[in-house]
Amino acid sequence: MSSAAWREPGCHPVVDGVFRIPLDLPQDGLRAVNVYALETDAGLALIDGGWHRDDTHRELADALASIGRSPSEIHDVFVTHSHRDHYTFAVELRRRYGTRVHLGAAEGPGLAAIARLNNNVPEASLREARRAGAGDLADAMYAATVDEPFDIADWEAPDSWLTGGVLDLPGHRIEAVETPGHTKGHLVFHDLDTPIAYTGDHILPTITPSIGFELGDWDLPLGKFLASLEMMVDDKRVIAPAHGAVGGEVGERARALLEHHAGRFAEIEELLAGGDRVTGLDVARYLPWTRRRVPFTALDTFNQLVAVCETMAHLDVLAARGTAHVHDRDGIDVFRI
Numbered sequence: 001m002s003s004a005a006w007r008e009p010g011c012h013p014v015v016d017g018v019f020r021i022p023l024d025l026p027q028d029g030l031r032a033v034n035v036y037a038l039e040t041d042a043g044l045a046l047i048d049g050g051w052h053r054d055d056t057h058r059e060l061a062d063a064l065a066s067i068g069r070s071p072s073e074i075h076d077v078f079v080t081h082s083h084r085d086h087y088t089f090a091v092e093l094r095r096r097y098g099t100r101v102h103l104g105a106a107e108g109p110g111l112a113a114i115a116r117l118n119n120n121v122p123e124a125s126l127r128e129a130r131r132a133g134a135g136d137l138a139d140a141m142y143a144a145t146v147d148e149p150f151d152i153a154d155w156e157a158p159d160s161w162l163t164g165g166v167l168d169l170p171g172h173r174i175e176a177v178e179t180p181g182h183t184k185g186h187l188v189f190h191d192l193d194t195p196i197a198y199t200g201d202h203i204l205p206t207i208t209p210s211i212g213f214e215l216g217d218w219d220l221p222l223g224k225f226l227a228s229l230e231m232m233v234d235d236k237r238v239i240a241p242a243h244g245a246v247g248g249e250v251g252e253r254a255r256a257l258l259e260h261h262a263g264r265f266a267e268i269e270e271l272l273a274g275g276d277r278v279t280g281l282d283v284a285r286y287l288p289w290t291r292r293r294v295p296f297t298a299l300d301t302f303n304q305l306v307a308v309c310e311t312m313a314h315l316d317v318l319a320a321r322g323t324a325h326v327h328d329r330d331g332i333d334v335f336r337i
């Protein structure tokens with residue numbers, strides 16, 4: 001399959017009564033987000049809601065029409081996490097059809113923080129960038145996002161907050177599993193009657209999920225993510241991801257992601273072993289980025305911010321493990337071996 005084939009619009013059968021529906025993300029590097037439609041005794045349920053854009057409803061309606069269905073039949077949406085490409089169209093479905101929306105309980109503080117801020121500024125990530133010594137980058141990102149179109153109505157609270165356990169979904173036995181890391185309240189959904197795991201952004205087939213890109217406290221997100229991967233290393237289920245085609249084994253991909261981060265730690269420790277005192281920005285500039293291993297300076301402003309936060313996530317884990325020592329220099333964290 002070519003790398004773009006998974007984005008082909010339509011209702012792609014996954015298992016009996018389950019369809020993968022890719023929805024366009026035109027301005028986003030991920031290019032599309034999958035929602036999964038599950039036929040139920042009462043109509044349809046969705047895993048993830050998609051991003052509320054002008055075209056989203058038409059795209060979803062066209063896809064569902066190909067199997068003789070309509071968005072008005074969607075009675076519940078179970079959302080893996082509160083990023084806008086997963087959550088905001090679930091809220092729009094509720095507005096149109098009274099659809100019930102469900103989200104992981106630990107997403108609550110992040111959602112409340114968005115309502116408080118009332119704009120698109122990734123405030124917590126800017127705070128981490130400043131702690132990394134990347135104040136200029138934080139300023140540039142603030143200027144780029146503060147006037148972005150933003151509609152607080154996209155971020156209304158869900159109808160229910162989920163923790164782990166079997167969902168109330170007649171006709172399907174789906175278990176929510178708490179997988180903090182990508183975000184604090186991220187959920188993976190296991191289909192107990194088929195080998196499918198709806199992995200959201202926790203396990204993606206070809207890319208490494210960003211870590212801690214959300215509002216609220218910065219609470220060792222990479223440590224949580226690694227623990228959420230560790231518990232899946234023997235998982236034989238098939239990956240039904242939020243971005244990409246269905247396929248591949250959860251456990252194998254979890255092990256590969258753990259290996260990627262082990263490699264990252266090794267690269268950072270190598271730098272620290274030189275004895276220098278370094279900031280997060282120093283380390284981010286030293287590391288290669290993306291699968292193509294390009295330099296930090298080749299990334300755009302947004303991806304530089306993500307890279308700096310990711311670097312801080314790694315440095316914080318090294319500090320928590322006692323491998324690195326950290327001290328504060330005028331609000332900037334300085335790390336040494």
Ligand SMILES: [Zn+2]
Nearest residue numbers: 081083182201
């Ligand atoms: Zn996400």
